[in-house]
Amino acid sequence: MKYDVVVVGAGPVGSTAARHAALNGARVLLLEEHASVGSPVSCTGLLSTRAVAECELKPSEEFVFNSVRGAAVHAPDGQCLPIDGKQTRAYVVSRKSFDRTLAVMAVEEGVELSLRTRAIGFEKTNPEAGEGGKKSSQVKLRVLRNGKPETIATSVVIGADGVKSRIASYAGLEKPARILPGIQIEAPYASDDSDFVELFPGSSAPGFFAWTVPVDEKISRIGLALEPGLAWKNGQEENSPLAHLEKFLRSNPHVKAKYSGSMLDFVVGGIPIGPQENTVSDGILLAGDAAGQTKPTSGGGIYTGAFAAKIAGKVAAKAALEGDTSAKRLSEYDQLWRKGLGKELEIGMKIHDYVGKLEDRQLNDLISSLNTPSILNTITEYGDMDHPSVLMRKLMFSGNSLRLMKAFGTFLRTLF
Numbered sequence: 254m255k256y257d258v259v260v261v262g263a264g265p266v267g268s269t270a271a272r273h274a275a276l277n278g279a280r281v282l283l284l285e286e287h288a289s290v291g292s293p294v295s296c297t298g299l300l301s302t303r304a305v306a307e308c309e310l311k312p313s314e315e316f317v318f319n320s321v322r323g324a325a326v327h328a329p330d331g332q333c334l335p336i337d338g339k340q341t342r343a344y345v346v347s348r349k350s351f352d353r354t355l356a357v358m359a360v361e362e363g364v365e366l367s368l369r370t371r372a373i374g375f376e377k378t379n380p381e382a383g384e385g386g387k388k389s390s391q392v393k394l395r396v397l398r399n400g401k402p403e404t405i406a407t408s409v410v411i412g413a414d415g416v417k418s419r420i421a422s423y424a425g426l427e428k429p430a431r432i433l434p435g436i437q438i439e440a441p442y443a444s445d446d447s448d449f450v451e452l453f454p455g456s457s458a459p460g461f462f463a464w465t466v467p468v469d470e471k472i473s474r475i476g477l478a479l480e481p482g483l484a485w486k487n488g489q490e491e492n493s494p495l496a497h498l499e500k501f502l503r504s505n506p507h508v509k510a511k512y513s514g515s516m517l518d519f520v521v522g523g524i525p526i527g528p529q530e531n532t533v534s535d536g537i538l539l540a541g542d543a544a545g546q547t548k549p550t551s552g553g554g555i556y557t558g559a560f561a562a563k564i565a566g567k568v569a570a571k572a573a574l575e576g577d578t579s580a581k582r583l584s585e586y587d588q589l590w591r592k593g594l595g596k597e598l599e600i601g602m603k604i605h606d607y608v609g610k611l612e613d614r615q616l617n618d619l620i621s622s623l624n625t626p627s628i629l630n631t632i633t634e635y636g637d638m639d640h641p642s643v644l645m646r647k648l649m650f651s652g653n654s655l656r657l658m659k660a661f662g663t664f665l666r667t668l669f
C-alpha cells in the first residue's frame with residue numbers, strides 16, 4: 254500500500270492538513286498514536302472567532318461551551334483593566350469534540366484514519382535527480398499499529414505530532430526555540446461575568462501569565478504557563494508550575510474568593526514558541542506545535558496551526574502528485590506559512606520577552622497607564638488575539654503617545 258501523503262498526529266493541525274491534502278487530490282493516511290481522537294487534552298480551548306473560521310467551521314453546540322467578548326486584566330496590585338470587545342471575540346470549546354469534528358471532516362474527504370498507530374521512525378530513499386532536476390524521495394515510515402511493527406510507504410510525511418515532535422527529530426530538523434510549561438485545572442469557580450476571561454500577568458506566573466477562562470458561570474479553566482528561563486529549572490519543586498498554580502489559587506485574593514477549592518480536571522502541557530529556522534526536509538513537512546507556530550503572546554496554537562496546515566496539505570499533495578518531493582520543492586510551504594505568520598510571530602516574541610521581564614511594580618504602572626477611556630476604546634476597536642501587532646501599531650500612533658511613551662519607553666518603536 255503506497256500513500257501520497259501520511260500525516261502523523263490527528264490533532265487539529267493534522268486533521269486539517271490531511272483534509273487539505275485530500276482536497277488537492279492526494280491519497281492520504283492520518284495516524285494517531287492514541288486510541289481516541291481529541292484525548293488526552295492539553296489546552297484551555299479558548300479559540301478566537303477567527304481561529305474557528307480558519308478551521309472552516311461554524312461555531313456549533315457540538316463543541317462550543319461558552320462565548321466570551323472580553324478580558325479583565327488583573328494587575329499584581331489588584332487593579333483591573335476591563336477590556337470589553339462588545340461582541341463575541343472567542344469561544345470556549347471542548348477540545349475533544351472540536352478535534353473530532355475536524356477528524357470527521359478529513360474522513361469525509363477520503364482521508365483514512367488509523368488510531369493506535371504510532372510513528373517510530375523512517376527511512377528515506379533519495380533517488381538520483383530525475384527529469385528537470387526533480388527529486389522524488391520515497392519515505393518508508395515505521396509504525397507500531399496496535400503494538401505490531403509495520404512499514405508504510407509514502408511520498409511525503411507531514412509531522413503534525415505536537416510539541417514533542419518525533420518526526421522533527423527523525424528528520425534531523427531542529428525543535429522550536431522555547432517550550433513554556435503550562436498547567437491547568439477545570440474547577441468550580443463563581444465567575445463575576447462568564448462573558449469575560451481573566452488574565453493575571455506578573456509574578457504569579459513569571460514570564461507569561463495566569464488565567465481563568467469560564468466554561469459557564471459556575472466552572473472555569475484556571476491555569477498558568479511560565480517562561481522556564483525566568484521561573485523554573487527542572488528539579489526545583491518549589492518553583493514548578495504546580496507550585497505556582499497552588500500558590501496562585503491560595504493567595505490571589507480575587508481568585509481565592511471565587512475558587513471552591515476542588516477540581517474536576519487537571520492538565521499539563523508544553524507551549525512551543527519560536528519556530529525553527531527550517532520546517533521542511535526531503536519528503537518531510539512540519540506543522541502546528543511541531544513547527545513552533547504557537548503565538549508567543551497568548552500561547553494559542555489553533556489559529557496559526559490551522560493556517561499553516563492548509564498550506565502544508567496543499568503543497569504536500571501537489572509535490573507528491575508532481576513527483577518532486579525534494580526539500581527545495583517543499584520549501585514552498587515554509588515560504589508561504591512564514592509570509593502569512595512570520596512577522597506576527599516575530600513581533601509576538603518581542604512582546605512576550607518585553608512584558609515577561611517586567612517586574613510587578615512596572616506592570617502595575619503599565620496597566621494603570623492603559624486605563625483611560627480613550628486607550629480602552631482603541632483596545633476595544635483594534636485588540637486582536639491573533640494579531641497583537643495591529644493594536645500595538647494603533648497605540649503607537651494614537652493621541653495618547655506621551656502617556657504611552659511613559660508606559661512603554663522606547664519599546665513600541667522597536668517593534669516595527
Ligand SMILES: Cc1cc2nc3c(=O)[nH]c(=O)nc-3n(C[C@H](O)[C@H](O)[C@H](O)COP(=O)(O)OP(=O)(O)OC[C@H]3O[C@@H](n4cnc5c(N)ncnc54)[C@H](O)[C@@H]3O)c2cc1C
Binds near residue numbers: 264416
Ligand atoms: C496548558 C495549555 C493551554 C492551551 N490553551 C490554548 C488555547 O486556549 N487556545 C489555543 O488556540 N491553543 C492553546 N494551547 C495550544 C494548543 O493546545 C496547541 O497549539 C494545539 O493543540 C496544537 O495542535 P497540533 O495539532 O499541532 O498538536 P496536538 O494537538 O498536540 O496534536 C498532536 C497529535 O499527534 C499525536 N502524536 C504525537 N506523536 C505521535 C506519533 N509518533 N505517532 C502518531 N501520533 C502522534 C498526539 O497524540 C496528538 O493527538 C494550549 C496549550 C497548553 C499546553
